[in-house]
Every structure is written in C-alpha cells, then in structure tokens.
Amino acid sequence: MSADRAAHVTASVVVPTGTTAADAVAQAGLPTHGPKAIVVVRDPGGDLRDLSWAADADTEVEPVAMDSPDGLNVLRHSTAHVMAQAVQDLYPEAKLGIGPPIENGFYYDFDVAAPFTPDDLAKIEKRMREIVKSGQRFSRRVYSSLEEAKAELASEPYKLELVDVKGDGVDTSEVMEVGGGELSVYDNLAADSDKRCWSDLCRGPHLPSTRLIGAFKLMRSAAAYWRGSEANPQLQRVYGTAWPAKDQLKDHLRLLEEAAKRDHRKLGSELDLFSFPEEIGSGLAVFHPKGGILRREMEGYSRLRHEESGYEFVNSPHITKAKLFETSGHLTWFAEGMYPPMDLEGAQYYLKPMNCPFHILIFRSRGRSYRELPLRLFEFGTVYRYEKSGVVHGLTRVRGLTMDDAHIFCSKEQMAGELKSLLRFVLDLLADYGLSDFYLELSTRDDTKAKFVGGFEEWEEATEALRQAAEESGLDLVPDPGGAAFYGPKISVQAKDAIGRTWQMSTIQVDFQLPPRFGLEYQAADGTRQRPIMIHRALFGSIERFVGVMTEHYAGAFPAWLAPVQAVCIPIRDDHVDYMNDFAASLRAERIRVEVDASDDRMQKKIRNAQQQKIPFMIIAGDQDVEAGTVSFRYRDGSQRNGVPLEEARAHVLEVVRSRANEGPSAA
RNA sequence: GCCGCCUUAGCUCAGUCGGUUAGAGCGGUGCUCUCGUAAAGCACAGGUCGUCGGUUCGAUUCCGACAGGCGGCUCCA
Structure with a gap:
C-alpha cells in the first residue's frame, strides 16, 4: 500500500x-x-x-x-458523467465516447458536428452546475444480456463498439465504460422522484449523489482520436478538473498559474536565454549569450564527471552519406523522423538523427581487444529530427538537438555491472544539478506486437540486467511493457521537478541490432573473436530539453554556479561606481560572472531589475559601506546581510558558487 | 501529421462594425535628478498590423493558402 x-x-x-x-x-x-x-x-x-x-x-x-486517491477518481469520474449529461442536454446529437478520470480531473469525448467553443464550454459548465445542485443520484443497473445492452445503446455507436470489443475478450481494463464480468449502466435519477434523467454505459463505481461534487471547472477542449488511433475519427474531448471542496480547486488553479510562470518558453525570453526565430524554422533554437552560459556550465560539469568516470570524448560530423544509415537500419525504420536527403556529387547525404553509427565507426576503425572494454565513447552530438509539426514544443521537443550521447561497448559478461554503475552515475549526476526525486521505467518487449531484433534469450538477459540495476537503485520501478524499441529494452529515468511534474530525462538502452549490422567484434582473451554488447545512453536526454527542465525546475532562479549572471553590484550613487568596479574586478579575477549596474536608474530600480533577472547576489554599496570598507548583500529571496567586509564578501560569493550548492544563497 | 484557436512596436496588450495621421505600458535612446534594499521625471525614436494571393473604388480589418505560435491527439530525447 x-x-x-x-x-x-x-x-x-x-x-x-x-x-x-x-x-x-x-x-x-x-x-x-x-x-x-x-x-x-x-x-x-x-x-x-x-x-x-x-x-x-x-x-x-x-x-x-472522497479526498483519498481512489475517492478523487470516483469524484472525477462522476463529474465526467455530469458533463456528458450536460452536453447531451444542450447538444442532443452529441454521441458519447469515453469519459475517464485522469490526474487532477477528467475528460469526456464527444462526436459532435462542430467543435466546442469557449462559449459552449461556459454553457456546459452552467448546465453542469444545475445538475450538481439538483442532487441527482447515481444508480447502478446491470444489463441481463448483450442484446439488451445493444438495444438500449442503439443510438450510441461508440458505446456499441465498446460492448463489442468487450465481447471479443480484449482487455478493456483501462476503459471505464466496461469491465468485470458484467455490463452495467449508471442511471442518473432525479433527487425527489425516480425519474431517469440520463444514463451511461459504465462499470462505475460512482458517488451516491451529484451534490457531493464540491467544485469543478471545465478547462479546455481539443480533438482526440477515438480509441487513441490516428486511423480513427477525431472526437471532441472536453477536459475538466474536479475537487471535493472549492478551496482545493483554487489551490489547483494556483498551481497551474505557478506552472505557467515557470514556463521555460516565457522565462527563456524574459531572461534572454534563447529564442526560436521564425526565419530559422520550427523547433530550431538559438541560444543567446546568457543561455549559452547555462549550456556551457551544464556541459562543462558533465564533461568533468564523464572524464572521471572513464569516458573518452569523440566528435562526429552532422551529415553523412546515405549508406551509413542504410547499414544502421535508420533509413528503413526511422526515415519518417529524418530530414530528406541532399544530392551532392552523385551521392545522397543525410542530416544525422542519431549519433550511434558514427561512434560505431570509431569502434570499428581498428581491431579491438577485450583489454579495451568497456569502451565508453562520449559526445555532445547535435542531431536533427524531422518532428511532426504538431509536436514541436519549446525546448522539450525540438528538431535540432544536442544529445549528451555515449555508447558503451562491452562484453556480455560486463553488461550487468556496466548497467548498474551506469545507472548510479546517471542518478548522481542528475542530483548534482538539483534533481533528486526520481522513478524508473523499464520498457520491455511486447511479444504480441511488432517484430523484434535479437533472440529471446538475449532479450531476457538484457532485460534482467536492466531490471537488476533498476532494483538495486532502490527507486520505484514502473513497468512499461511493449515500450521497448525493437532493437532492445531500456530504462528511462523520470525526474520530478520542484512542483511535482515529471520529465523523462535519461535513457539507458541495450542494443542488439547495431553490433551485428556493422559486424562489430573484438578479440577475446582466448583469441576468439566476439561480438560486443552495445549500450546507448543519454543523461540529459538533450541539452536543449535539460535547459528547459532546469529553467522550469528553478523557475529561472538558477543556482549560483549555473546562473548566467552570478552577481550584480549596485552603487547607490554615481560616486560609488568606482568602489563597486574594484570589488567586481576582484570577483571577476576569480571567474565570477559579475556586472556593475552603472546606469542612471535609482538603486531601487536596479534592485528590481536584478530581482526580475533572478540574479543570486545583489551587492550594494553607498556611503556607509564605502566608509566602512564593506558591502551589503541582498539575495533573491529578499533577505539581506549588510556591512560585510570586502574580503569576507568575496569569500562568501566564491564559496557559494564553487560549492555548486543548488539552494539559496540567502541570509536566512 | 490531425482538430481547434491565435499572429498589431523588442515585450505584454488596446483598437480598426472595410474609409485620411494605428494607441498604451514596459523596454530602448537623450536630458534632468544623485537617491540605502522591487519601478524618479520629461522628451524622442520605434509598426508596409506574420507572408503571399483573392474579393472590393478602398483590406491591418472579409475570404483562401502558407509560415510561425498555443492547447490537445498521435508520436517522442
């Protein structure tokens, strides 16, 4: 439990x-x-x-x-029913799809002639209030036969389809409509009579009365494919949120506001970190000087850690002749994710969507001995992927990205140990950047689906090795059956940020496909030639995404070691500028990124500017400080330390920056 | 890629029921002010209203295509 x-x-x-x-x-x-x-x-x-x-x-x-996790699901599921009833009251032609609870809320899909407008949502919400207030009772009824269900659902084509799907013995456990051994329907009965107001095929359970719905709000509408398949028609999905009490709804809306304030796309332009010029194209970012510092610091520390952990650094070009991706198989299974080729001197060149084939060529550039294994090749490799236009999203989903990519070539015997130490390495490194709340997902082969490369035993062995490494980490492990790529199983590290949202960060993947395709081998101690195991891994996922996640995690208030500008010196009057310049120079000599705000703004305005730029240290000096040979600190949280002697102040800044502390700084 | 919505100054946004000179705040520049912990004052500059095409005497406004963005779906680092 x-x-x-x-x-x-x-x-x-x-x-x-x-x-x-x-x-x-x-x-x-x-x-x-x-x-x-x-x-x-x-x-x-x-x-x-x-x-x-x-x-x-x-x-x-x-x-x-009701306020337990299960209770909330019931509340939200019941609210979804109320919404569907409201929709069918207002739009009698609307056909019902499915309407499950989701995190923080619910949705319901409808087939309607025209998509819902914001005005429609307001009307639906109003009707829902009436229904909630009227105190309808949810009443369960079981169909005696498939035929009875079908007769009653004759005008609901999608529900009919669900009944038939269930009849086919398909697992429908994720569909709230049908489940268990029977087909049930929930009637909404008027409070004072037994008049049936509305019914829906549903396995339940539900609240006893709509009156228990304390607070709800419709959030948005959007199209969604029926039963999640692109091949199916699109229905109109209305999302809502529901809570036992009004205060909880308010808190939830406040959290959404907080999330909006942290949006890295917004902060990216406010803090002058990066932009997506339309002239370049969708999903292609440029990093401004301040974003460039972030990347440099993140990459620099990562390089250092990789170096300490036995990685060797390589580089590879951005384009290659088609042959390489024919050999790797990318052109057969990843072509739709690649930019189309350019014809040059009778050959076709492609932008690379992945780094692996290049690293393989480095492995293969000469004969390899078992003594060299595990061979760990690392590169900040920039790749280009033709993402569908609708999925491009800020820095978290782009078309040009730099992966902190490494490929580890090892023997079969080394695989388990390598995976274990690798996972430790990943988690430690992410923690150094301030992420500490993780869970793992193990993506395994789904034998009922598509074809897979490699033998059953290889898969078993690799999956077991991944599972063991994951279990030894002590983190929660969520199975993701069928989530594996066809060339091998993987672990992905999901990190929760400061406000509890999860982001997929690192992936560790075993590959059975590429070593044989490229005929990789090494000479073993006994003189035989053996095929190495290949492990793909990226810790940040991509630098771009990592910058985005870090920005949201810290809400733009980066730890001092990452902050593009670490300190701003604020002279109170013009004649304090020289004093501040001298102090700034002494910090700059220690590689602190410090600026002096010598503009003719008033000092209150300078503080406001520095505050909005979320600069870790504001260092202030006026007559008092100059006379005493001190400076005064103001931190981002508004706390102050006044009259700090210059030497102590300098040591303080250096200590905070060099400790790579992810909290503060603060006087508190 | 699919569905819906959106695109006016560097940013956030008014406005134009199709009609001479399209507004504001912030930001920028200049001048005045010289100030102790989140916005001093004044002035100036800045827009072929996303792009292309159509309708019209006339289009930033209406229609269409395209580009870019937002929210979802599908997909994914």
Whole structure:
C-alpha cells in the first residue's frame, strides 16, 4: 500500500447481510457529506463498490473517502458523467465516447458536428452546475444480456463498439465504460422522484449523489482520436478538473498559474536565454549569450564527471552519406523522423538523427581487444529530427538537438555491472544539478506486437540486467511493457521537478541490432573473436530539453554556479561606481560572472531589475559601506546581510558558487 | 501529421462594425535628478498590423493558402 493511500485508510466496517454499504457507513457514524464524505467502499477482493452495494453475506469493507486517491477518481469520474449529461442536454446529437478520470480531473469525448467553443464550454459548465445542485443520484443497473445492452445503446455507436470489443475478450481494463464480468449502466435519477434523467454505459463505481461534487471547472477542449488511433475519427474531448471542496480547486488553479510562470518558453525570453526565430524554422533554437552560459556550465560539469568516470570524448560530423544509415537500419525504420536527403556529387547525404553509427565507426576503425572494454565513447552530438509539426514544443521537443550521447561497448559478461554503475552515475549526476526525486521505467518487449531484433534469450538477459540495476537503485520501478524499441529494452529515468511534474530525462538502452549490422567484434582473451554488447545512453536526454527542465525546475532562479549572471553590484550613487568596479574586478579575477549596474536608474530600480533577472547576489554599496570598507548583500529571496567586509564578501560569493550548492544563497 | 484557436512596436496588450495621421505600458535612446534594499521625471525614436494571393473604388480589418505560435491527439530525447 502506498503511503498516500495509507494516510486515507479508515477503519473497516462490516456490512451485514442484506444491508447496503451506505447503511454500514451511516451506522459507523462516518461522514456522508462534505469533502471527507465516504463515497464508495473497497470490498475484500479489492474492488470498489457503490454505497448502494448490498452484501449477500456479512462483509468487511474499507470505507473510501472522497479526498483519498481512489475517492478523487470516483469524484472525477462522476463529474465526467455530469458533463456528458450536460452536453447531451444542450447538444442532443452529441454521441458519447469515453469519459475517464485522469490526474487532477477528467475528460469526456464527444462526436459532435462542430467543435466546442469557449462559449459552449461556459454553457456546459452552467448546465453542469444545475445538475450538481439538483442532487441527482447515481444508480447502478446491470444489463441481463448483450442484446439488451445493444438495444438500449442503439443510438450510441461508440458505446456499441465498446460492448463489442468487450465481447471479443480484449482487455478493456483501462476503459471505464466496461469491465468485470458484467455490463452495467449508471442511471442518473432525479433527487425527489425516480425519474431517469440520463444514463451511461459504465462499470462505475460512482458517488451516491451529484451534490457531493464540491467544485469543478471545465478547462479546455481539443480533438482526440477515438480509441487513441490516428486511423480513427477525431472526437471532441472536453477536459475538466474536479475537487471535493472549492478551496482545493483554487489551490489547483494556483498551481497551474505557478506552472505557467515557470514556463521555460516565457522565462527563456524574459531572461534572454534563447529564442526560436521564425526565419530559422520550427523547433530550431538559438541560444543567446546568457543561455549559452547555462549550456556551457551544464556541459562543462558533465564533461568533468564523464572524464572521471572513464569516458573518452569523440566528435562526429552532422551529415553523412546515405549508406551509413542504410547499414544502421535508420533509413528503413526511422526515415519518417529524418530530414530528406541532399544530392551532392552523385551521392545522397543525410542530416544525422542519431549519433550511434558514427561512434560505431570509431569502434570499428581498428581491431579491438577485450583489454579495451568497456569502451565508453562520449559526445555532445547535435542531431536533427524531422518532428511532426504538431509536436514541436519549446525546448522539450525540438528538431535540432544536442544529445549528451555515449555508447558503451562491452562484453556480455560486463553488461550487468556496466548497467548498474551506469545507472548510479546517471542518478548522481542528475542530483548534482538539483534533481533528486526520481522513478524508473523499464520498457520491455511486447511479444504480441511488432517484430523484434535479437533472440529471446538475449532479450531476457538484457532485460534482467536492466531490471537488476533498476532494483538495486532502490527507486520505484514502473513497468512499461511493449515500450521497448525493437532493437532492445531500456530504462528511462523520470525526474520530478520542484512542483511535482515529471520529465523523462535519461535513457539507458541495450542494443542488439547495431553490433551485428556493422559486424562489430573484438578479440577475446582466448583469441576468439566476439561480438560486443552495445549500450546507448543519454543523461540529459538533450541539452536543449535539460535547459528547459532546469529553467522550469528553478523557475529561472538558477543556482549560483549555473546562473548566467552570478552577481550584480549596485552603487547607490554615481560616486560609488568606482568602489563597486574594484570589488567586481576582484570577483571577476576569480571567474565570477559579475556586472556593475552603472546606469542612471535609482538603486531601487536596479534592485528590481536584478530581482526580475533572478540574479543570486545583489551587492550594494553607498556611503556607509564605502566608509566602512564593506558591502551589503541582498539575495533573491529578499533577505539581506549588510556591512560585510570586502574580503569576507568575496569569500562568501566564491564559496557559494564553487560549492555548486543548488539552494539559496540567502541570509536566512 | 490531425482538430481547434491565435499572429498589431523588442515585450505584454488596446483598437480598426472595410474609409485620411494605428494607441498604451514596459523596454530602448537623450536630458534632468544623485537617491540605502522591487519601478524618479520629461522628451524622442520605434509598426508596409506574420507572408503571399483573392474579393472590393478602398483590406491591418472579409475570404483562401502558407509560415510561425498555443492547447490537445498521435508520436517522442
């Protein structure tokens, strides 16, 4: 049981034979309304049941409160139903898709003639309020047969399709509409009569009443493919959020605002870090001087760590003749992700979408001995990928990117150890940049799907080695069956940022495809020729994405060691400029990035400017400080340290920067 | 790539129901002010209203295509 869930567990109650869960909850004196209301119960089999569920034998159940993770899902799922009812009230021709709860909210898909406008959403929201207020009851009903279900759902083509999918025995566990051993429908009944207002094919469970929906808001509408496939028609998806109480909705909206303030695209231009000039093309960034410093610092520290960990640095060109990518197989399986070729002197050249083939050629440039393994080749390699126009997004999804890419060539025997130390290395390095909350995803082969390269045993061995490395890290490991590339399984490191959003960072991938394609081999101790195992890995993913993630993680207030400008000296009057220049020069001599603001702004304005630029140290001096031979610090958090002797001030800045501390600085 | 929305000064945004000189704040430049912890004052410069085409006597405004952006879907470092 997760800690999250444990915190919400209420002592179990017994539902006596022939009575309902609601009776038992009321009997136990548990809340039945308000944000902490018990909305469903968990039966001994672990399934969630409506409060109207009746026991056919004395049954011990666990009451589930609305503000628990399961309770929130129920709330949001029920709110999705309310929304669908509102939509069909207002747009009777709308056909229903699916409407599950998601993180922080829910969505529902509709087939409508025209997409929803913001005005439509406002109308839908208004209608939803009426429904919520009217206190409709959710009532479960089970279809006695497939035919009965189909007859009732005759006007809902998508629901019919779901019923049939279920009939096919396909796993539909992720579809809320159908599940378990029966087909059920939820009727919304008017509060004071048993009049049926609306129904939806659904496995439930649901809130007892719409009145329990404390707060909700429709967020946006967008198109989504039916059942997630590009080949299917697009439905209109409406996203909403729902909470047990109004304050929680407010908090959630505040969090979204906070996230918007951290948006690296916005901060990127505010802090003059990078831009995407239209003239260059979509998804192609230029880094301005300040963004350039960020990259240089990030790359520099990474280089240092790689050097210490036995990596060798290589370089490779950005374009190559087609043959290389024919050999590697990229042109057969990655062509749609590549820029089209250019014809030169009778040959076709391609921009490289990946670095691996180049590193392979370096491995193959001469005979290799087992004594050289593991051979770790590292490069900040810039690659170009033709991303579909709709997916390009800030720095996190671009068409030109620089990977901190390495390929490790090792023997089969070395693989497990190498993976283990590699994962440790990855996590340590990310932690040095201030990311510390991780989980891992293990992407494995899905045997029911596409073809795979390599034998079953190779896959097993590599997957096991990855799994062991992951497990030894002690981090949560989320399986991602079928997520592997066809040439090998992988671990990806997901990092949570300062406000809890997760980003895919590093990937560690075992490759069975390329070594044989390029005929790689080395000479073993016994004189035989062996094929090396190849591991691909990128820690930042791409420098561009990493800059974006760091920007959002720190909300632009970078740690002093990364900050493009580490200190600004602010003279209070013109005649303090020389004093500040001298002090700045003494810092600059220690490679501190320091500026003196000698503009004719008032010092309050200079502080405001430095604050907005999120500069770690503001160093101020006026008459008092000049006379005393001191300076005064103001930090980003507004805290101050006044009258610090010059030598001490200098040592303080150096200490904070050189420690690569990711917190502060602050006087606090 | 698909669906919807958006594009006016370096930035954030007004505005034009199709009609002489398109506005504001910030930012920039100049001058005045010389000031102790988040915005001193004044003045000036800056826009062929994303691009191309169409409709019209006349288009920044209406229509279309394209480019770029935003939110999703699919995909992904």
